[in-house]
Amino acid sequence: EVQLVESGGGLVQPGGSLRLSCTPSGLIVSNTYMTWVRQAPGKGLEWVSLIYSGGTTQYADSVKDRFTISRDTSKNALYLQMSSLRADDTAVYYCAKVRDYGGRGYWYFDLWGRGTLVTVSS
């Protein structure tokens, strides 16, 4: 069974940095389109970033120039490096596998991890 497990969340001060990890079992990260989606407490889902199997990356405007998505093929892991964190970045961060077919206008997220909570507060 394919599973995604996130880690790395925690409490960080405003302006600080944090790196989230997503470790899949049953799939190879470098062969798969992967994404990060976040959910602020009691709120809806917000797409954050996506990495293509070829390495191309995309970001939501709210995190552009502050967050970096990457992967380590030797560790088969996906990462989200977050910097200049703000209170409104507080959320549960989910990694998810992207089902890519046709153009990106048709993509959806067919497998989700359980999420890791990031709290930005002084």
Next chain:
Amino acid sequence: QSVLTQPPSVSGAPGQSLTISCTGSNSNVGGGYDVHWYQQLPGTAPKLLIHGNNKRPSGVPDRFSGSKSYTSASLAITGLQAEDEADYFCQSYDTSLSAWVFGGGTKLTV
């Protein structure tokens, strides 16, 4: 404000049927992009419920169905069960934002 608009809440009695709407614009749903639906049970991660407007992944009961017309999409649930109590989110792609977008979510109470 979410790019896709959903009603904040809906409710129904066991056995009844209902629909949840998802309204977008010409830069997303109306632009021909697919709509997908996710179910989030209390305290759990989202789970794919419907993809490609109306396709059910393996294991999703046929009580759940999706449709799309112009700038709107709908999730229909028939024969409501207590276990259907959850938050439901629609998702599409927005070409103006170059981003994947979600609705604000609809809380279903059975």
